[in-house]
Amino acid sequence: MIVVTYIYFFICLLIMLFTVGYIMYQYYRKQTDKKRIATFKSIIDKQLKSIHQDRPLAENHRKYLLDKLKHLNYLIAYHDALLSYQNHEDIKDYKGAIEPVIKQLVSYYAKRDDMEKAYISHFIATHAAGVWQDDVVYRKLFHYLTEPNVYLRENVLKAFYQQNNPEWIVKAYETLSSQHIDHHQKLIQDGLMRYPYDKRSLIEQLYLKRGCFSEPILLGIIGFITYETSDYQQLFYDWVKEDKLPLEVELKLYRYFKKYPTEQVKPHLLAMLSSQQDEKRTVVADVLAEYCCDDVIKALKIAVADSNWFVRRNASRSLLKTDVKIDDLMDILTGPDRYARAMLRYYLETEGG
Template sequence: MMVNILLFCYIFVCISLIVFNVFYVLETQFLRKKMKKETQKWQKDIEKQVQYLKDYQRISRKHQKHLRKKLKFVLQLLAYTNALDTFERETIIDYLKQTHMIWRELAVDYLKKNNMKKAYFAYVVSKYAVDCQNEYRPILHTLILYLKDSTIYCHENVLKALCKLGNIQSIENALSIFNSEQWFHHRKLIADNLIHFQGDKNELMKVLWNHINDWNDNMMSAIVEFISRCHGAYEVEFLQYLQTSTTPLEVRLAIIRYFHTCTYEPVRNVLYSFLDKDMKEDEKLTIVAAFALDRYPGEKTVILLKNALHHHNWYVRYNAASSLKNLNVPYEELEDILNGQDNYARDILTYIYSRQEDI
């Protein structure tokens, strides 16, 4: 009897899964067809408005009302953006400038929706906002409100949108919230977004760097990476903080990477010091310094890098060998390592050179 019941339950579950899959496939096909149909509708509407704009220097009020009504629904917003993607950017740039009021109103509507929908709306703003910053200012406060109780996807897309809109105060406010709420957002993601800031990057660097004593290590290392990738002139300030032992380790590491991108002769001796002594407590400084020294050629640089090949840490040896290679150190100067007794030093040097097909 028990076996029959179990068999019946098994058959019932199998049939249920089959029915579910059938309905899922049918629904997916239906939604795909519906999305295609709606996208085509939006394409025609946009084409008409582009022509209307040429004739009357504005989009029609009827179209504006249609946008306000339809784009409150995420599926319609998706179809609309799919339609926008079919046009060349230059073709619809004036059209997009005419829609800034609609985006402001929609931002408030999407504030009431779930995190996934808010994240998508923020992404849409980041993708389709155009160079009319003053008109978009009212939307900035609303987007910052999206950050509360949201996901990492929403955080990322809000940052993208704020950087696209190019307002320094909104970026500062958003990152201050990240810091005060102790939300983790990878420094590379933050730096990548800041790189695409549409306003005055030099002024943004200045404002963000002023928080060196206020914001956490992850945030400030992201700011240093942003400044580094923009080649900001912060050599003097960064050298001072690099030499200060109380500066957080992650920030010091980011500063060393900055000096690899933006060479600065006075930092040479500081980098030497990280290789010239055993820094067990901050071994990461030795690792990154070995990487950065390929931009500071010289006899002492070669000596220290060769000594670093004997370091117990594999990453120090790897970076030292790579830097020697990048400095085009002659093969003859490396014979004492290649013919020496330290197998680890010989192996890493042979690996780096052979990998790059120079031996």
């Protein structure tokens, strides 16, 4: 017993000493990071001056970078140094000139662990926009996509969003879907919104391939389209009428029609207000706020007394956003359904009619 405890004691003592040593190393690292950043800045300054005078980037600068940036701590310092030149007029030319270095670095980091691969992906995602477009870079990164590490996957996708060929993004989503690798819809949507090039052509390609994507990716894409364009009313209308559409996808499409209302979809929405599924009635009751006409008001008046609490709530709010007449409101406020009365009264007080 005592022997075992002594063994544990000494191992734990080593762990403690390692921790204390690590704290000291952190202090040391902060100082060396500062020095490295300063060194990189002075080197980059020289190259920027040279570029400004229409001279090419010095070959030995590329060699120096390739040699140094293979070391992670230098790559981190270089990344920080580059960030400080974001608004410099010649930085784009400078970054363009070091693309061959990046191509070699991506291959080099392919042999490193997931965290380092994720970091090189993050580095590319931060600096690639409009400058590093060579397929070699993204072909290499593509192999990281199927790793189980979510942070690596996210950083690789962020890098893809910074190159101007939508096919890479489509291909990445297809791969994730076919390999049943889940990536949160929120991450997909936010990522797509960072795409700095022609978003319409990206949307077109994504829409064309929609049948190949998993549900979270589809939801992310619909969210992105909803944020970006009203051009998809007709296509989404055709889509929403498809049979066997996953429920979440259908609901997300309905929400699109809240932001971009179209008369064409109104009969379908009204029909869905009588759906057997609570989720559909709830969402549609909310969407109908943007469709002001007598038949919508009539349907919402019925929905205010729905058996589902959320349908009643959304119908009350939507009703008040339409051109509802005071008589219609009085019908509910003096009607027999006390839940409908209470709900409508609250929203009349808080949001007005």
